Amino acid sequence: MANVLIIDDDNQMRSLLHEAFLLAGIETETAADGSEAERILATHPFKVVITDIVMPDVDGFEVIFLLRQKYPNIAVIAMSGGGRLNATNYLDSARSFGAVAVFQKPLNRKALIAKVQEILGN
Amino acid sequence: MSTLSFWLTSGIFQLCLVLTLSIGLGFLSTRTLKHSLERAFFGLTALVSLWNLVSVVEQLPMQDSDKLFLFRLSSPLWIFTGFFLFEFFRHLSSMPRTWFSSFLLTLSILISLLSIFTPLVERQVVCGTYGYYATSGPFQVPILVSLVVIPFLLGLWLIKKRLPLASPEEQRPLRIVLWTSPIIFLMPTIHSGILPLMGITDLTKVGTTGFSIMVAIYYFVALARGDDSLTVSQAAGSLFQELKDGVLLLDLNGRIEQANPAALRLIGQPWIKIEGQPIEKHLPQFRLSQWYQDYPFQIEKEGKSSCFNLTSVMQKNKGIPYGKLLILRDTSEFINLQQELSLRPEQPGHQALEQTLALKEAQEHIRARAQQLQSLLDNLPFQIFVKDNQGRYILQNQLDRERRGNLLGHELENADLSPERIAEALKADAKVLQGGTYESEFETEEQGRMIRLRSIKKPILNDEGQIKGILGILIDITDVHRLEQERMEFKERLLRSHKMEAIGTLAGGIAHDFNNILGSLTGYCELATETIPEDSPAQKYLREVLVAAERGRQLVQQILTFSRQEEKERKSVAVFFTVRETLNLLQGSTPANIQIKLEAPQQESFILGDPVELHRIIMNLCTNAVHAMKEKGGELTVFCEDMVTNQPSMVRNIQLPAGHWVCVEIRDTGHGIPEEKISRIFDPFFTTKKTSEGTGLGLSVVLGILQAWNAHVSVSSVKDQGTCFRIFLPALVRRQRTNDSDPGNELSILLQTQDPVIISQLKAAVGDQSVNWMHLRQVDDIPRLWRASPWKLGVLSQNELDLPYELLIQQWRAQGLVSPFIIFSSAQPNDQDLLDRVVVLPLDATVAQISTAMKKFLWQMS
Structure with a gap:
């Protein structure tokens, strides 16, 4: 069973991360948006959620907020490619929302995986 | 017929002729006959004169048949009197011409023809007691009545009609004509009309005499009115008001009837105070009986004295004096000048004195005007100068003098200007002297700063339109120009910022998605490099793809940086x-x-x-x-x-x-x-x-x-x-830097290696911490850079070092470079002293290993 959920509206990004984690030996599940994520999270317990910030419908902030409320034990990692604002602005906000780590896109894949491994390892 | 009576009759006619002729000629010489009344009167006078002449000629000895012919020929003269009289009365009463005049004229012409060629009017010539006369034909009396008497009476009736409508001064001549005419007319009527009925026919020629007297009376009494009196009085009125000399009108008793403003000023009294007053009250020295010609008077009034010369003029109307006119000429100035001049040793002659005074007055006037003009010019906020045709400066306002010095009398070459400017100015002057206008802007230095001037040059013309000089105006437009430039700059900046904003919006929009795309690209590529074997030829192709992706990333960064002005x-x-x-x-x-x-x-x-x-x-x-x-x-x-x-x-x-x-x-x-x-x-x-x-x-x-x-x-x-x-x-003012690093949480890491793999791993190890990566290639520069800007951790790769790392680090330690190092090398250090500050990692170290090493140093440092 996967411990890690990846939420990103970009198809390729989702499958890329899935592949990357697979190579690193970590199973992941993916969701395209916040509502799908909610559904998946309800199925079984997760340990880590990696979410993009700028997404249509339910955006990353909402996801983080939701997770903090419903699943306080899940570690949230936020990532962002920026948009109207600087990515760091988004990420700082994400951190204050409760994300344990934030990553800028284009992703430092290794760092992300390392972080997840760190969280899972603890 | 006795010679005496004959000559008496002829003499009377001659006298009448002389009278009417002189009246006519006198009238012609004094009036221009513009007015129709004048024309009518002249016509009447001419007719009567002619009639008198003919009457004289008729009495001359000649053949009877000729005489008869002459009498008949002269009959139109008395036939037309009616018409001319009527016209005269009509003009006198200012009545417009009607059909009656034309009808009368036509009738007169017809009857005249009748009278000349038929015996119906003048039958034959008879020598009477008092000269020759023509006996009347059957038509004479009716013609007389209808063509002379009736128009005469009608004319009088017109005058009577006009009388109540006329102004008082017009009424006078009308009244005279109305009353005197019937009386005068009575005589010829009696002699020519009534007496013949009683048998006395030899006094019929008295008619001419009567008419001559009538003409004379009309001339002297009725036409004295003058048609342009209106304009003369108007002119006289305004002259009266504006005259610098005082004018006083006194009646025969010395009471003031009229006074003009100048007179009031000289006397020092308002009109209400002196109206109707005897003149002696206000001019104590004045004697009514005395005659004054430029007699000096002086009046002292409330400390102010006024002195003037008085001339009196008798006012007569038709020879009858009705008052006195006093002319008061102000002499106060004259007195002052006289006193001034009396101090001089030589007394100039009277005439010379007058001339000098006039000259002085003129000079004073000119000086005052010149001063006024200069004052105006000096207060203008720009430079004005005037040059004559030879290019000499003849006028400068204050600002021009201040800015360019006193150039009066000098030519352009003496002005303190550069040769090019002088050449330009001479060209401009030449153009202006041809009649053109010159306008230009230029920059010049003044008191250390650059100013911009607009120069305008125009020709100055005299009254005849000849060019007499050059008018030059220099306006300082530095501020205006600067503001204009600033405005342009602002406009450009605004435009640019609009452009940037637009691009920024665009850029921001695509950046996010683009980053995702790049992310996928890079990510999958990296996965590929990790998946396929190391020695596969595809590896280097994939590396190229990664390089391209990196360039793409940089480009997006550039765009974002540019658009956001981060x-x-x-x-x-x-x-x-x-x-x-x-x-x-x-x-x-x-x-x-x-x-x-x-x-x-x-x-x-x-x-x-x-x-x-x-x-x-x-x-x-x-x-x-x-x-x-x-x-x-x-x-x-x-x-x-x-x-x-x-x-x-x-x-x-x-x-x-x-x-x-x-x-x-x-x-x-x-x-x-x-x-x-x-x-x-x-x-x-x-x-x-x-x-x-x-x-x-x-x-x-x-x-x-x-x-x-x-x-x-x-x-x-x-x-x-x-x-x-x-x-x-x-520049940033340097603070004193100590060799200890800045105690902040700024993490600066020196990177000497260029190996992308190492770099990416390092970055991975660093994670999301903000790091100031100091890239360096020249190893020799490291000590100098350390002094300038120390770092927390240095990363080297032996592959890129010329000397063994141990040696370098030893050297650097000796120079005071105390930072820890991570060295990627396959060799372990020999010098154990270095170990606590140096970690050597293999080239294929994992991120975790790197991370651990970094934590060690950074934890130590903090």
Whole structure:
């Protein structure tokens, strides 16, 4: 069973991360948006959620907020490619929302995986 | 018939002839006959004169048949009297012409013809007691009545009708005519009309006499009115008011009837006080009986004295005196001048005195006017001068004198101007003297600053339209011009910022998605490199893909930076060091035909900014320079200096405020930038390069950064000779730096390695912490950089070192370089002393290992 959920509206990004984690030996599940994520999270317990910030419908902030409320034990990692604002602005906000780590896109894949491994390892 | 009576009759006619003729001629000589009344009267007078003449001629000895013919020929003369009388009365009563006049005229003509050619009017000539006369035909009396008496009576009736409507002065002549005419007319009527009925027929010629008397009476009494009296009195009225001399009208008893304003002033009394008063009351010395001719009077009134010369003139109307006219000529000035002149030893003659006084008065007048004019000119806010036809200055206003010195009497060549300016001015003068106008703007230096003047030159014409000189006006438009330029600048800036905003919006929109795309690209590529075997040929292809992806990432960064004008946190940056670094990096990629030279002071200068951005700026400018020279080769010179300016100065073509500046000049010997393109080089997406070579964003990014730093940049370029960029960065006043690093949570890591794998792993190990990566290639520079800007951790790769790392680190330790190092090498250090500050990792170390090593040092440091 996967411990890690990846939420990103970009198809390729989702499958890329899935592949990357697979190579690193970590199973992941993916969701395209916040509502799908909610559904998946309800199925079984997760340990880590990696979410993009700028997404249509339910955006990353909402996801983080939701997770903090419903699943306080899940570690949230936020990532962002920026948009109207600087990515760091988004990420700082994400951190204050409760994300344990934030990553800028284009992703430092290794760092992300390392972080997840760190969280899972603890 | 006795000779006496004969000559008496003829004599009377002659006298009447003389009378009417003289009246007629006198009338003609004094009046212009413009008025129809004058014409009517003259006609009547002429008719009567002619009648008198004929009467005289009729009495001369001649054949009876001739006499009869003459009598008959002269009959129209008395037939027409009716018509002429009627017309005269009609004009006198200001009645318009009606059908009656024409009817009368026609009838008179017809009857005249009848009388000349038939015996119906004049039957035959008879020699009576008092001369020859013609006996009347059957028609004579009726004709007399209808053509003479009736029009006469009708004319009188017209006058009577007019009388109540006429003004008083017109009524007088009308009344005279109305009353005297019937009486005068009575005589001829009796003699020519009534007496013949009683048998006395020899006095019929008395008619002419009667008419002559009538004409005389009309002339002397009725026509004295003068038709232009109205205009004369009008003119007289205004003259009366405006006259400088006082005029007083007295009646025969010495009472004041009229006074003009000048008189009131001289007497010193208002009109109400003197109206109707005896003159002696206000002019005590005046004697009514005495005759005055320029007699001096003096009146003292409330401390003010007025003195004047009085002349009295008798006012007579038709010889009857009705009052006195007093003319008062103000002499107070004259007295003063007289007193002045009496102090002089020689007494000038009276005439000379008058002339001198007049001259003095004129001079005073002119002086006052000249002063008025000069005062006006001096108060104008621009320079005015006047030159004569020879180019000599004859007038200057105050401002012109202040600015250019006193040039009066001098020519242009003496003015303190440059030869080109003088030549230009002479040309302008020549043009103006031909009748043209000259306008131009130019800049000149004045008291150390540049001012801009507008010069206008026009010809001055005299009354006849000849050119008598040149009028010149110089207006200082420096401020206006500056404001105008500023306005243009603002407009441009606004335009530019609008453009930027638009691009920013666009950029921001795509950046996010683009980053995702790049992310996928990079990610999958990396996965691929990790998946396929190491020695696969595809590896290097994949590496190229990664490089391309990295370029894409940088491009997005550039766009975003440019569009957002990101406020990166600014810290102190070693300028010359960064410049050197950048040039080193550049050296590797420049072709051999391009020389790179650097001149920089030994001592480092600092600015507040971001080293990456400074690197970007230098790189950008240098890349452009290299590109300009890539065909023919050349020299790229970078010259750095630290400068302090005490006042604002013009450097090249930009205004540099006072202050401490770090100047970096990048000069190339390439093809240069054409003048029309120079203003656009900083525009986004403006590029002269082919699409594959450049995006055109470089310089706009540079400008954006410089503006954020309050730096200045100037560009100068000469075609085919080269371009020179000069940037002025505001210097950061150096704080005393200790060898201990800045106690902050700023993590600075020195990176000497260029290996992308190592770098990416390092970055992975660092994670999301913000790190100031100090890239360095030249190992020799490390100690100097340490002194300038110490770091927390240094990372080296043995593969890129010329000497063994141990040796280098030993040397550096000796120089005081105490930072910890992570060294990627396959060899472990021999010197164990180094171990606590050095970690050696294999080239294929994992991120975790790197992370651990870093934690060790950083934890130690903090």
